[in-house]
Amino acid sequence: MxxxxxxxxxxxxxxLGMAGTAQAGTLEDVRDRGVLRCVVSTGIAGFAQxxxxxxxxxxxxxxxxxxxxxxxxxxxxIEAVTSTGKTRFTKLNAGEGDVLWRNTTITFSRxxxxxxRFHGVNYYDGQGFMVKKDLGVSSASELDGxxxxxxxxxxxxLNLADYFSxxxxxxxxxxxxxxxxxxxxYEAGRCDVYTTDASGLASTRSxxxxxxxxxxxxxxxSKEPLGPATRHGDDQWSDIVTWVLNATITAEELGVTMANVxxxxxxxxxxxxxxxxxxxxxxxxxxxxxxxxxxxIKQLGNYGEIFERNIGVNPPLGIARxxxxxxxxxxxxxxxxxR
Amino acid sequence: MSETPTNPRYAPxxxxxxxxxRRTTGALGWVRSNLLSSPLNVALTLLSVWLxxxxxxxxxxxxxTGAIWTAVDRxxxxxxxxAPRDGACWAFIRGSFELFVYGWYPEPERWRVxxxxxxxxxxxxxxxxxxxxxxxxxxxxxxxxxxxxxWLLLGGFGLEPVGTNKLGGILLTLVVAVTGIxxxxxxxxxLALGRRSNLPALRGVCVIFIEFxxxxxxxxxxxxxxxxxxxxxxxxxxxxxxxxxxxMVTLFASAYIAEVVRGGLQGLSSGQYEAADALGLSYWKxxxxxxxxxxxxxxxxxxxxxxxxxxxxxxxVLIIGMMDILGLGRARLNDPEWLGLxxxxxxxxSLFFFISCxxxxxYSLNLEKxxxxxxxx
Numbered sequence: 001m002x003x004x005x006x007x008x009x010x011x012x013x014x015x016l017g018m019a020g021t022a023q024a025g026t027l028e029d030v031r032d033r034g035v036l037r038c039v040v041s042t043g044i045a046g047f048a049q050x051x052x053x054x055x056x057x058x059x060x061x062x063x064x065x066x067x068x069x070x071x072x073x074x075x076x077x078i079e080a081v082t083s084t085g086k087t088r089f090t091k092l093n094a095g096e097g098d099v100l101w102r103n104t105t106i107t108f109s110r111x112x113x114x115x116x117r118f119h120g121v122n123y124y125d126g127q128g129f130m131v132k133k134d135l136g137v138s139s140a141s142e143l144d145g146x147x148x149x150x151x152x153x154x155x156x157x158l159n160l161a162d163y164f165s166x167x168x169x170x171x172x173x174x175x176x177x178x179x180x181x182x183x184x185x186y187e188a189g190r191c192d193v194y195t196t197d198a199s200g201l202a203s204t205r206s207x208x209x210x211x212x213x214x215x216x217x218x219x220x221x222s223k224e225p226l227g228p229a230t231r232h233g234d235d236q237w238s239d240i241v242t243w244v245l246n247a248t249i250t251a252e253e254l255g256v257t258m259a260n261v262x263x264x265x266x267x268x269x270x271x272x273x274x275x276x277x278x279x280x281x282x283x284x285x286x287x288x289x290x291x292x293x294x295x296x297i298k299q300l301g302n303y304g305e306i307f308e309r310n311i312g313v314n315p316p317l318g319i320a321r322x323x324x325x326x327x328x329x330x331x332x333x334x335x336x337x338x339r
Numbered sequence: 340m341s342e343t344p345t346n347p348r349y350a351p352x353x354x355x356x357x358x359x360x361r362r363t364t365g366a367l368g369w370v371r372s373n374l375l376s377s378p379l380n381v382a383l384t385l386l387s388v389w390l391x392x393x394x395x396x397x398x399x400x401x402x403x404t405g406a407i408w409t410a411v412d413r414x415x416x417x418x419x420x421x422a423p424r425d426g427a428c429w430a431f432i433r434g435s436f437e438l439f440v441y442g443w444y445p446e447p448e449r450w451r452v453x454x455x456x457x458x459x460x461x462x463x464x465x466x467x468x469x470x471x472x473x474x475x476x477x478x479x480x481x482x483x484x485x486x487x488x489x490w491l492l493l494g495g496f497g498l499e500p501v502g503t504n505k506l507g508g509i510l511l512t513l514v515v516a517v518t519g520i521x522x523x524x525x526x527x528x529x530l531a532l533g534r535r536s537n538l539p540a541l542r543g544v545c546v547i548f549i550e551f552x553x554x555x556x557x558x559x560x561x562x563x564x565x566x567x568x569x570x571x572x573x574x575x576x577x578x579x580x581x582x583x584x585x586x587m588v589t590l591f592a593s594a595y596i597a598e599v600v601r602g603g604l605q606g607l608s609s610g611q612y613e614a615a616d617a618l619g620l621s622y623w624k625x626x627x628x629x630x631x632x633x634x635x636x637x638x639x640x641x642x643x644x645x646x647x648x649x650x651x652x653x654x655x656v657l658i659i660g661m662m663d664i665l666g667l668g669r670a671r672l673n674d675p676e677w678l679g680l681x682x683x684x685x686x687x688x689s690l691f692f693f694i695s696c697x698x699x700x701x702y703s704l705n706l707e708k709x710x711x712x713x714x715x716x
Contacts, residue, residue, distance in 0.1 A: 042657070042660055042662070042666060042669065042670050043669055043670035043671070043672065043673035044673055045673040045674070045675050045678055046673075046675050048673075049670060049671070049673040049674050049675070050438070050667070050670050050671060050674075051674060052434045052435045052438060052671075052674075053438060054438045054442070054443045054507070079504065081504075081660075082660040082661070082662060082666075082670070083660040084657075084658060084659065084660045086562075086658070086659075087562075087565055087566060087659050087660050090565070090566040090569065090570075091565075091566075091660070094566070094569035094570070095569075096569070096580070180672065180679075180681040183679065184681075203673070203675065203678060206675070206678055207413075207678035207679030208679070209417065209422070209423030209424060210423075315414075316412075316414075316675040316676060316678065317675050
């Protein structure tokens with residue numbers, strides 16, 4: 001009996017040990033598996049949501065697909081590892097996901113203490129205010145005495161308190177838990193103002209019966225740079241994620257789109273030729289095929305196209321580019337050169 | 340009965356029974372005795388009628404007559420109504436219905452889910468009905484059902500394998516709940532017996548286990564399953580998340596079942612134990628033939644109570660990012676085409692939970708009646 005137990009235990013240890021050695025490099029793991037596992041949110045309108053058939057779509061999901069297009073050549077080969085705000089980092093660090101594309105604000109503690117590696121910003125968010133137009137307010141500085149729907153226990157609550165006290169204004173908080181609850185309270189007139197991240201305001205506004213009766217005020221009172229993350233300890237994989245994001249931005253800077261990418265392969269611009277893998281060997285230096293960026297643009301488009309398709313000015317969400325315009329158009333989106 | 344002077348023709352004792360006074364029978368009598376029997380009751384009745392009058396017509400209008408069943412997105416839905424939110428937009432639920440039921444289970448394989456569900460009904464009916472032919476085989480089938488279901492759902496041995504991450508929606512809710520319920524009962528009985536055992540070591544282990552599990556919330560155990568365990572296991576080794584969650588849910592429910600069963604064991608008079616001993620029955624025989632049948636019978640309300648509780652607790656898995664019916668529904672609420680339809684979704688989900696839980700509680704009542712053998716003192 002004892003011998004049997006020992007045998008079973010050592011067999012189990014052997015299996016676990018073998019599984020343990022499989023984590024040599026994320027790139028090889030993804031290639032062997034044939035599927036890229038992205039840690040994504042359980043649902044944020046426009047950024048990650050399943051459609052009626054369960055197919056995931058959205059701004060963050062498209063970047064996950066872009067990564068799959070670069071690594072595996074096929075944007076459909078993704079698996080969404082759904083995670084809440086509380087479980088996302090452990091899922092990534094425990095190896096249940098390969099990369100995190102999940103509305104995650106880059107902060108010092110996440111970068112350093114949680115041991116993540118961030119790879120640039122794919123969306124500049126920030127806390128804003130939404131009001132009814134007939135309130136006659138055009139700036140957040142006129143909100144003295146307003147009742148404000150606010151999610152309790154979040155950084156938005158602290159930002160709000162700071163903003164009002166530094167401007168010598170008072171407000172009456174109406175505590176709420178979720179976005180839907182906020183919308184219902186706001187719709188029923190229990191608060192004059194709803195404050196959360198600007199992307200959340202846009203989706204809340206579009207869900208109102210008459211979105212045109214409401215406006216998002218121009219002030220943004222906090223910095224929420226959202227970007228992808230990977231685990232510490234795999235520099236090659238980190239480089240890949242960094243340059244997937246940069247490739248979509250560079251493509252927009254250079255005017256390469258989903259429609260003209262084949263034609264652009266014959267371009268004389270050396271940067272376009274390097275990006276699309278016509279000249280140079282940037283792909284193989286990353287450990288990918290040389291047409292990796294071509295596959296991204298061909299299957300998903302450049303940064304601007306991904307933005308417009310999921311959250312852009314067209315309904316339903318209708319978010320303006322704002323800070324997320326290219327640096328040449330007055331925004332902050334900027335890619336280091338491909339050279 | 341005194342004789343009526345107007346009908347002197349009847350001999351004493353031969354007067355036929357007269358119908359009861361008309362005011363105390365029929366609909367009118369019922370209304371008088373149940374709704375209008377005292378000034379307070381008259382007032383309460385009027386208040387209730389007024390409440391129903393204000394609540395029912397708008398609810399019926401919103402739920403049914405003003406509701407839209409076919410539309411491509413919320414905009415179209417609201418355009419079809421007199422005013423946005425005037426009626427329910429059931430088109431949203433209808434369009435995602437298959438996703439809500441099957442999750443991401445591959446479409447050509449969905450017959451396996453249906454078959455699993457049909458077998459589930461068969462196992463419940465066959466395993467619990469008394470006068471059914473071949474009772475012994477039904478019981479074996481019911482005991483084997485969880486393993487048959489696991490094989491059908493996850494595949495292998497001749498069936499196309501389906502990953503546990505493909506389970507979602509109502510399917511995942513039922514998998515979590517049914518697994519928790521069906522494995523927690525035997526485990527709970529074993530724990531209850533262990534807690535009453537005369538062997539100190541066994542008793543100690545059972546007491547510590549039960550008290551520990553009951554001392555922490557289920558959500559803590561789920562977090563341990565989803566995050567802590569991955570730190571204890573060697574890096575890179577994967578131990579299926581659903582499996583970890585199922586184990587935790589089962590352990591949690593079994594601790595509660597153990598205490599319910601222990602209550603039943605203590606509710607038996609010591610004469611039953613002594614009688615079993617006097618017959619010379621061994622420990623196992625005494626429990627199988629004398630103690631447990633009686634103890635479980637008096638524990639039924641508590642056991643079903645725990646089952647219903649763990650069925651509803653299964654929605655907590657959404658906090659660790661699993662897509663049960665509530666998690667998946669909330670994810671669908673974020674579809675930009677259908678934003679803002681939370682009331683429709685939550686009504687649909689509560690209807691599902693109400694039907695399931697109500698069926699469980701009716702079934703337990705039925706079972707109690709059937710097992711009522713008159714031991715009530």
